[in-house]
Amino acid sequence: MLLSRGLAALTLLFTFSLHAEYLYKDDVVNNPKFAEQINAIGTELKAKTGVSLYLVMMRDLDQNQSVADFEKELAQNVGEPSVIMTFVELRQQVDILARPVSLYEHFNKSQILSPNATFIGSVVSAIMFARSYDEAKELIVNRGGTVLPILAEKTKGNETVQKYSVAMYNGYSDTADQIAASHGVTLSSSAGNGSKNFIDILRLVFYGIIAYGLFRYVYGRYFRRKKEDNV
Structure with missing residues (x-):
């Protein structure tokens, strides 16, 4: 009996430590x-809001398992209220699941997972990829992505792993900040606006170059066609 109680206590301690x-x-x-940085933010967020924010970074999932299915299964194990951010490397997929669903009101999932970090980038994407006015509007409104714009950067070797850590740290921190703000508190351990502003500046330059290249392409085609018409 004593041994059984000891094992039960050890199991409980292990489960608590894991979660x-x-x-x-x-x-x-x-x-x-x-790991230390992520856990510092998660611990402070839990203490101040009661919400557990988990980050999961997987190499891959089972062949027939979707990211959504994986998150739902994990949500049953960690309990509520909880938010799960998942990155699957080989699929290059990122998702955020909140339970209960009312937690989605405490952060902007579309903004966090937007492929565009800046206004200029969102306008370029709307022009190039939107198939309707509503799609264009959604791309522009839900700008400010803190994960996908970084993951989209081309890297080699060890830089790729660093890119993953920066992208997921920024996304995790952004999500935590928004949840905290919805509860009227701030987090001293998060990245804060300074990091996001710096990223916005980099993206502004990057998308500015794209916009300039697009302008020169359209300008060149227009005047080339005009010149040919005048010949």
């Missing part, structure tokens, strides 16, 4: 400093 780690699973970055 206290807000970097719930990491098969990608494997950096102690990264």
Whole structure:
């Protein structure tokens, strides 16, 4: 009986320790400093709001398993209220699941996972990819992405792992900040607006170059056609 109680207590302690780690699973970055930063934000967010924000970084999932199915299964294990941010490297997919669903009101999922970090980038995307006015409007309104614009950057070797850590740290921090703000509190451990503003500046330059190239392309085609018509 004493042994059984000891094993039960050990199991409970292990389960609590596992769920206290807000970097719930990491098969990608494997950096102690990264884990420390994520867990610091998650611990402070939980203490101030009661919401658990988990980050899961998987190499891949089972062949027939979707990211949504994986998150729903995990949500049953961690309990509520909780938010799960999942990145699957080989699929290059990122998703955020909130339980209960009312938690979606505490952060802007579309903005966090937007492929565009800046207004200029969203306008360029709307011009190039939107198939309707509503799609164009959604792309422009839900700008300010803190994950996908970084993941889209081309990298090689060790830089790729660093890119993953930066992207997911920014997305996790952004989500935590928004949840905290909805509860009327701030987080001292998060990235804060300074990091996001710096990223916005970099993206502004990047998309500015794209916009300039697009302008020169359209301008060149227009005047070339005009010149040919005049010949």
